[in-house]
């Protein structure tokens with residue numbers, strides 16, 4: 417019996433067999449484990465970026481790159497390669513082999529974790545398919561996730577390669593944002609699939625005007641969190657967190673002077689540090705306010721049921737924590753620990769928003 421099908425006893429009206437229930441449990445647990453690993457990957461990515469380690473491995477060998485240098489000669493070869501790029505001369509000149517090894521291990525662990533995730537996806541996928549626990553549709557979807565995971569590795573390399581350009585000490589912000597967005601998009605897709613395998617039948621929620629309004633607001637929250645994450649990517653990518661380290665004012669103004677310095681105007685959102693940082697603050701504040709309003713409405717709407725109200729409450733606490741972490745990161749001028757935790761917590765806030773949305777699938781669906 418397959419664990420995830422639109423027809424048949426699992427998703428239909430007849431009760432699923434005990435074996436089908438067991439399969440559903442095993443498959444969703446496996447997919448949740450991958451989600452957990454993905455959050456770990458986002459944290460490792462943040463640490464790698466914030467410690468300036470991302471450019472330390474200068475070749476792209478998807479399979480053999482799993483083996484780190486095993487001899488002194490190989491370490492020297494890798495270090496000699498690194499010495500040729502501008503980042504070494506501008507940021508790390510003279511930090512020696514021990515310093516190089518430190519940044520190398522951060523980047524190596526990030527890449528190794530990605531490969532490990534590929535295996536954790538592929539091996540059970542083959543096993544569950546061969547034993548008939550997975551139906552074709554779900555198997556194909558998971559194969560697609562595997563391919564997209566590989567593509568994310570290639571995008572990572574595309575991002576890293578931009579850091580080798582003359583005079584550059586970091587990767588191109590647009591490529592960093594692309595890498596971050598793809599990681600979050602893949603994460604959302606796997607999380608949604610895991611949740612749907614675990615609870616294929618949404619609980620019915622009557623479509624009263626209040627319920628419909630909350631549903632729309634939760635959609636808006638997911639979108640807003642996503643856009644705030646993108647703005648966070650530009651804040652990180654342009655090192656905007658190292659300027660204007662005060663809150664709520666920026667250099668004594670609510671809206672920083674020089675917000676619209678560049679022409680055409682839209683260029684400011686991607687290249688102008690005061691505008692980038694201000695936009696991130698504004699989007700984060702809007703997100704908090706909308707979540708607050710949704711909670712206020714949601715708690716007065718008993719038809720939503722306890723699971724949705726509970727998810728909304730958790731989302732509220734998490735976004736407050738994330739907001740506080742953002743301010744801490746800014747006021748302390750981006751220490752590695754704060755930047756890493758802030759980036760990781762963004763994934764956790766998004767998780768809570770997606771879980772809330774998933775629990776609302778039954779609106780108007782008896």
Ligand code: HEM
Nearest residue numbers: 644645648649651652657700703739742743746755759762
């Ligand atoms: C809903 C709330 C928020 C979300 C979802 C969010 C999300 C993010 C994300 C995902 C990043 C990192 C992107 C990357 O590494 O590529 C980031 C960076 C940053 N955020 Fe936020 N943020 C929020 C609130 C805030 C607030 C309120 C502040 C401060 C006022 C803030 C300040 C920063 C700073 C300074 C960085 C750059 C840190 C670095 O260079 O690593 N954030 N944000």
